[in-house]
Amino acid sequence: MITVMLNEAGFEYDIHSLVRAFYPMSEVKVFVEGEKDLVSDAGFPVIKITRSSEKTVIRLEPSPLEDGGDSRVSAVRKEVFTEPGLTKDSFRNVLKQLIYQVLSARTGKELPWGTLTGIRPAKIAMGLLEQGKTQEQILQYMQDTYYLSSRKGQLCIEIAERERELLSGIHYRDGYSLYIGIPFCPTTCLYCSFTSYPISGWKERVSAYLSALEKELEAAAETFHGQIPDSVYIGGGTPTTLSPEELERLLSKLQSCFPLERVQEFTVEAGRADSITREKLQVLKRYGVTRISVNPQTMREETLRLIGRQHTPEQVKRAFYLARECGFDNINMDLILGLPGEGEEDVRYTVEEVGKLGPDSLTVHSLAVKRASRLSRWIAENKVSVTQNTDAMVDIAAQAAAAMGMQPYYLYRQKNISGNFENVGYARPGCYGLYNILMMEEKQSIVALGAGSISKRLYPDGRIERCENVKELALYIEKIEEMTERKRRLFTDS
Numbered sequence: 001m002i003t004v005m006l007n008e009a010g011f012e013y014d015i016h017s018l019v020r021a022f023y024p025m026s027e028v029k030v031f032v033e034g035e036k037d038l039v040s041d042a043g044f045p046v047i048k049i050t051r052s053s054e055k056t057v058i059r060l061e062p063s064p065l066e067d068g069g070d071s072r073v074s075a076v077r078k079e080v081f082t083e084p085g086l087t088k089d090s091f092r093n094v095l096k097q098l099i100y101q102v103l104s105a106r107t108g109k110e111l112p113w114g115t116l117t118g119i120r121p122a123k124i125a126m127g128l129l130e131q132g133k134t135q136e137q138i139l140q141y142m143q144d145t146y147y148l149s150s151r152k153g154q155l156c157i158e159i160a161e162r163e164r165e166l167l168s169g170i171h172y173r174d175g176y177s178l179y180i181g182i183p184f185c186p187t188t189c190l191y192c193s194f195t196s197y198p199i200s201g202w203k204e205r206v207s208a209y210l211s212a213l214e215k216e217l218e219a220a221a222e223t224f225h226g227q228i229p230d231s232v233y234i235g236g237g238t239p240t241t242l243s244p245e246e247l248e249r250l251l252s253k254l255q256s257c258f259p260l261e262r263v264q265e266f267t268v269e270a271g272r273a274d275s276i277t278r279e280k281l282q283v284l285k286r287y288g289v290t291r292i293s294v295n296p297q298t299m300r301e302e303t304l305r306l307i308g309r310q311h312t313p314e315q316v317k318r319a320f321y322l323a324r325e326c327g328f329d330n331i332n333m334d335l336i337l338g339l340p341g342e343g344e345e346d347v348r349y350t351v352e353e354v355g356k357l358g359p360d361s362l363t364v365h366s367l368a369v370k371r372a373s374r375l376s377r378w379i380a381e382n383k384v385s386v387t388q389n390t391d392a393m394v395d396i397a398a399q400a401a402a403a404m405g406m407q408p409y410y411l412y413r414q415k416n417i418s419g420n421f422e423n424v425g426y427a428r429p430g431c432y433g434l435y436n437i438l439m440m441e442e443k444q445s446i447v448a449l450g451a452g453s454i455s456k457r458l459y460p461d462g463r464i465e466r467c468e469n470v471k472e473l474a475l476y477i478e479k480i481e482e483m484t485e486r487k488r489r490l491f492t493d494s
C-alpha cells in the first residue's frame with residue numbers, strides 16, 4: 001500500500017488518482033494530517049506533502065513502493081515556492097506537477113495524460129478555443145500545465161474543434177436534453193458498475209418501475225412547458241430488455257409528453273444482442289428512434305462468456321443485420337479494450353469482424369475496474385493481475401475506426417481506467433451522437449429520469465447543479481414523488 005499524507009484537505013481525490021496512475025497495482029490511501037491516526041491505520045506515510053505559507057514540500061520515502069522497497073533508493077525531497085494568494089485550482093495544478101515530477105523521476109514513467117485526472121480533458125481544449133486561442137497555444141498550454149503528451153493534446157484539440165463545429169448549428173445554450181434510464185439487463189456483466197438488475201428476477205417490478213417513470217415524465221413535461229428537448233437518450237441498463245408492449249407503453253407516454261418528431265436526435269441503447277428482436281426494433285422505429293447501439297464489446301466468444309454477457313458474436317451479427325433491415329441507418333457499436341485474457345490479436349480480430357458489419361459509429365472504451373463491480377472481486381478471488389490496455393490496442397482501434405471512415409468526436413476518461421487511457425467515440429460524418437457531446441462537454445442541462453440517474457442544471461455563468469435519483473429500485477418506486485419534486489425545484493428555482 002502507498003500512503004500519502006498531506007497537511008491540507010481538499011486535494012485527496014486528485015492526489016489519489018495521480019499516484020494510482022503511476023502505481024496501478026497498488027492500493028493508495030491519502031490522509032489529511034490530524035484527521036486520522038495514520039500510523040495505526042496504515043503505517044508511516046510513503047509520500048508526505050506539506051504546504052506552508054510560502055512553499056510546498058514533497059518527501060518521498062524509499063519504501064514500500066513498487067520498486068520493492070529497495071533501500072538503495074534514497075528518499076527524495078522536492079520543494080516549490082507557492083504564492084500565498086494562490087487560488088485552490090492553481091495550487092492544485094502546482095501540487096500535481098510536483099507529485100508528477102517526483103514520481104516520474106522515481107518510476108521512469110511518463111503518463112500520456114500527464115497530471116490530468118478529470119474525466120473531461122477535451123473540455124479544457126474547448127474552453128481555450130472559445131477564448132480564441134490557437135491550436136499551437138492550446139497544445140503548448142496543456143503540455144506546460146498538465147504535462148500532457150503531444151499526442152493526447154492533439155486528440156483533445158481535434159475533438160474540441162469537431163464538437164465546436166457540430167454545436168455551431170444548434171441553440172444548445174437555451175435548450176436541454178432528456179435521459180431516461182431503464183435499469184434492467186439480460187444478465188449482469190462482470191465489469192458492470194451501473195444501476196442494473198437481471199430482468200429474470202425483476203419482471204414483476206417492471207410495471208411499477210414504468211409507472212414511476214411516467215410520473216417523472218409528466219412532471220418534466222410540466223416543468224419545461226412544451227419546450228422540446230434537443231436530444232433524447234434512453235439508456236441504462238438495457239432498454240430493450242423491456243418487452244415490445246412495455247417499450248410501447250414507455251414510448252407512447254414519452255410521445256404524449258414531448259413532441260418527439262421535433263427532437264434532433266433520439267437514441268436507444270439496444271445494447272445487448274440477446275435482448276433484440278424484430279418486434280422491439282419495429283416499436284423503436286415507429287416512435288422515431290434515430291440512433292441505436294448494438295454493443296458486442298468483443299467478438300471473442302470465450303471472452304463474452306467470461307464477462308457474463310451470455311450472447312455470442314453470431315447473435316451480435318444477426319441483431320445488427322436485423323436493425324439494418326428494420327431501417328436503422330445510424331448504429332453505434334461499443335467495444336472494450338483490456339478485457340480479461342485479451343491481447344492485441346483479440347482486439348485486431350474484433351475490429352475486423354465489426355468492420356465487416358459496417359457500423360456508423362464506434363465507442364471504444366478502456367476497461368475500468370470499478371470497486372463495486374464483480375470484476376473487482378473476480379480479480380481478487382482469482383488472484384489475477386489487473387488486465388491492462390496498451391498503446392498498441394488503442395492504436396489498432398483508432399486505425400480500424402479511420403478505415404471505417406470515422407473520426408473521433410468525443411472523449412472521456414474514467415477512474416481506474418485500464419492503462420490510464422481514455423474512451424473515445426468515433427463516427428462517420430453525419431452520425432455523431434449529439435447527446436454524447438452535450439453531456440460530456442457539459443454544454444447543456446440534462447433532465448435525467450429513472451433509478452440512479454443524475455440531472456444537471458447548467459446556468460448561464462457555467463455553474464452546474466446536480467440532483468440524483470436513488471439507485472435502489474424499490475426505493476426509487478417508493479420515493480418517486482419526493483425525487484420528482486426535487487427535480488422540479490432544481491429546474492425552476494432561480
Ligand code: SF4
Pocket residue numbers: 184185187188189191192193194195196236237238271272
Ligand atoms: S449491459 Fe451494461 S448495464 Fe447491463 S450489465 Fe452489462 S455493463 Fe451493466
